[in-house]
Amino acid sequence: MLSLNQVFKVFNEGTMDEKIALNHLTLSLKQGDFVTVIGSNGAGKSTVMNTIAGKLIPDLGKVVIDGKEVTALSEYRRARFVGRVFQDPMAGTAPTMTIEENLAIAYNRISPRTLRLGVTKKRRDFFKEQLETLHLGLENRLNAKVGLLSGGERQALSLLMATFTEPKILLLDEHTAALDPSRAELITNLTREIVEKHQLTTLMVTHNMQQALDLGNRLIMMDKGQIIFEANEKEKAKLSIEQLLSEFQRIRGEKLSSDRAILG
Amino acid sequence: MFTAIFGSVESGIIYAIMALGVYLSFRILDFPDLTVDGSFVTGAAVSAILIVSGVNPYLATLASLVAGFLAGCITGILHTKGKINALLSGILMMIALYSINLRIMGKSNVPLLQESTVITSLTDFWQKLGIDQGISNLFSSIGLSNYIPKTWAILLFMVIVTFVIKFVIDRFLKTEIGLALRATGDNKNMIHSFSANTDNYTILGLGLSNALVAFSGGLIAQYNGFSDIGMGIGMIIIGLASVIIGEAIFGTKTIARTTLAVIGGAIIYRIVVSIALRIRFLETGDVKLITAVIVILALVLPKVLDARKEKKRKKIRLKEREEIRTSRVGREHNA
Numbered sequence: 001m002l003s004l005n006q007v008f009k010v011f012n013e014g015t016m017d018e019k020i021a022l023n024h025l026t027l028s029l030k031q032g033d034f035v036t037v038i039g040s041n042g043a044g045k046s047t048v049m050n051t052i053a054g055k056l057i058p059d060l061g062k063v064v065i066d067g068k069e070v071t072a073l074s075e076y077r078r079a080r081f082v083g084r085v086f087q088d089p090m091a092g093t094a095p096t097m098t099i100e101e102n103l104a105i106a107y108n109r110i111s112p113r114t115l116r117l118g119v120t121k122k123r124r125d126f127f128k129e130q131l132e133t134l135h136l137g138l139e140n141r142l143n144a145k146v147g148l149l150s151g152g153e154r155q156a157l158s159l160l161m162a163t164f165t166e167p168k169i170l171l172l173d174e175h176t177a178a179l180d181p182s183r184a185e186l187i188t189n190l191t192r193e194i195v196e197k198h199q200l201t202t203l204m205v206t207h208n209m210q211q212a213l214d215l216g217n218r219l220i221m222m223d224k225g226q227i228i229f230e231a232n233e234k235e236k237a238k239l240s241i242e243q244l245l246s247e248f249q250r251i252r253g254e255k256l257s258s259d260r261a262i263l264g
Numbered sequence: 265m266f267t268a269i270f271g272s273v274e275s276g277i278i279y280a281i282m283a284l285g286v287y288l289s290f291r292i293l294d295f296p297d298l299t300v301d302g303s304f305v306t307g308a309a310v311s312a313i314l315i316v317s318g319v320n321p322y323l324a325t326l327a328s329l330v331a332g333f334l335a336g337c338i339t340g341i342l343h344t345k346g347k348i349n350a351l352l353s354g355i356l357m358m359i360a361l362y363s364i365n366l367r368i369m370g371k372s373n374v375p376l377l378q379e380s381t382v383i384t385s386l387t388d389f390w391q392k393l394g395i396d397q398g399i400s401n402l403f404s405s406i407g408l409s410n411y412i413p414k415t416w417a418i419l420l421f422m423v424i425v426t427f428v429i430k431f432v433i434d435r436f437l438k439t440e441i442g443l444a445l446r447a448t449g450d451n452k453n454m455i456h457s458f459s460a461n462t463d464n465y466t467i468l469g470l471g472l473s474n475a476l477v478a479f480s481g482g483l484i485a486q487y488n489g490f491s492d493i494g495m496g497i498g499m500i501i502i503g504l505a506s507v508i509i510g511e512a513i514f515g516t517k518t519i520a521r522t523t524l525a526v527i528g529g530a531i532i533y534r535i536v537v538s539i540a541l542r543i544r545f546l547e548t549g550d551v552k553l554i555t556a557v558i559v560i561l562a563l564v565l566p567k568v569l570d571a572r573k574e575k576k577r578k579k580i581r582l583k584e585r586e587e588i589r590t591s592r593v594g595r596e597h598n599a
Contacts, residue, residue, distance in 0.1 A: 053457070079459035092457070094450040097443070105443050109458045113440040161458075 001201045002052065002169050003028040007061035009047055009225075021047040022058065023225035029169075034195055034202045036212040038244075039222035045205045047225070049171050052203065054078040066168050080110055083167035083200075085158050085175040092158030095147030099138060099157065102146050103127045106161035130164050134190060152183030156190055163194050170195065172204040176211065184208075191215065209241045221248060228252075270419075272538040276531035277422040278483050279502065281429055283510070283530040284523060285332075285476030286503030291522070292437070293469040294449040295343075298354030298500050300477050302361025303335040305496035307478025309365045312374040312491035321382045325482045332478020333471040335361060340467030365493055372493040381486035383418060390417035418487070426527060429476065434520045445469050477503075498552045501559055506530035508562040533558065 009022040021044045050056040054075035063071045104118035131139035134156045176184035221229035228251045289297035307328035314324035342353035436442045447455035448465040485491040510529020516522045
């Protein structure tokens with residue numbers, strides 16, 4: 001469904017601040033895979049997301065979604081089949097527009113926009129039905145401006161907007177990190193429900209190790225633009241946070257010592 | 265006095281179309297578009313020159329609309345494709361249009377006094393109906409014969425045109441394209457991630473905005489009986505004044521409410537200016553200064569009032585806290 005082949009991206013090339021964000025990264029997801037991505041700051045997690053979404057065009061390598069090469073396709077064209085939820089609850093919705101208008105915008109992701117009304121009676125019923133699945137009572141506040149919602153409500157709405165048109169790929173970019181623990185749990189549960197319901201192929205970046213273990217069927221750990229550790233469904237089920245941390249330290253330590261060996 | 269106010273209502277409702285255009289760029293797109301100063305004159309110039317060369321005045325006014333649309337699109341292209349700062353791309357287009365407008369008109373002023381315009385054709389048609397006669401008889405019979413305007417035709421026609429435009433805008437902003445346009449001004453990243461090309465929406469929005477501005481310019485030229493190269497100076501500020509005044513007085517709860525507010529704001533602005541000009545000390549040349557002062561007041565006053573209210577509230581809160589504290593201390597003392 002999704003494959004990144006030898007993707008390479010460098011920032012500030014040729015300057016003091018040169019940084020290789022993705023170092024010949026190769027990753028492939030089958031239909032219905034739910035992969036959680038962990039790694040320290042600057043490991044290249046966000047760059048991966050931005051490369052898949054089309055915000056960044058890689059210097060080398062190929063991005064293929066559903067058998068179609070999209071490496072150089074612009075973000076808004078790719079958005080037809082890539083849904084995304086950002087860390088900032090404010091980022092995924094238009095604050096001065098109503099809930100139903102926001103949903104109408106998301107609904108138009110897959111079809112060209114015309115001069116027909118964005119919110120029709122039929123669509124409103126559909127939106128209501130969809131909002132009910134969030135169990136937040138938003139279906140009774142269709143005409144409330146989204147700016148008035150709480151962060152958790154906005155993030156739940158963003159999640160719904162990103163998924164209800166069943167995108168081929170769903171990108172979750174630390175989408176619970178900016179919420180308080182109870183709201184974060186709510187969004188985590190909703191994510192599980194929604195991904196399962198639509199069988200979405202999902203890539204989720206998170207800083208929360210427990211979340212990375214709880215959700216999804218695969219786990220990858222990134223460092224310095226590469227995948228340094230990967231666990232499949234069976235291995236993941238047995239993993240604990242302690243193992244994950246020690247694994248991380250072991251691999252990093254090895255790398256450091258080998259670097260030292262070269263330099264020394 | 266009454267005739268002066270009537271006159272300002274009449275012209276205010278024509279300027280309201282321009283203000284609606286400014287509303288589209290400033291509020292909906294969140295784009296401070298200074299093209300307006302130029303495109304307003306472009307509209308006037310196109311209408312005037314076509315009417316002088318014998319084109320049907322209604323067609324000429326529609327041509328103004330198209331010319332304004334093109335001007336706005338170019339500003340949009342400068343900003344999105346040329347990556348020029350929003351303010352600067354508007355200013356560049358405004359300057360460019362100054363020369364273009366001179367070219368269109370061939371000279372700096374085109375009089376329309378002897379020509380058949382939308383305004384004259386309306387008043388002629390109206391005269392035949394004899395409604396003014398009836399209304400003036402009514403006014404005379406209650407002893408107000410000195411206060412009656414020459415004709416109601418222009419006002420009635422302009423109210424209809426302006427409100428048709430208002431309803432079209434209201435409806436348009438609820439269509440799929442309209443929603444995407446609003447989201448472009450509200451949260452560009454978000455609408456981008458929902459497969460909308462924000463560049464195109466910005467260009468479209470600026471085109472529509474300037475189309476309305478130029479349409480208004482074409483009508484104003486016919487209303488005043490001339491088109492002049494300098495008639496657009498400060499137009500953006502007048503438009504902004506109308507939007508801000510209207511929003512402050514009539515509210516912004518829904519789109520329909522806001523567009524109505526903008527029309528109201530444009531009329532109130534005209535009335536305020538015409539009253540201000542009756543002060544003996546002020547001259548016609550001071551209009552721009554008055555406008556600037558109105559906009560400054562409209563921008564600053566709400567903030568000052570809010571700050572004062574907040575201060576008062578704080579004082580009350582502090583006082584309450586103090587009272588609670590003293591009563592507690594008093595009780596402890598008694599105990």
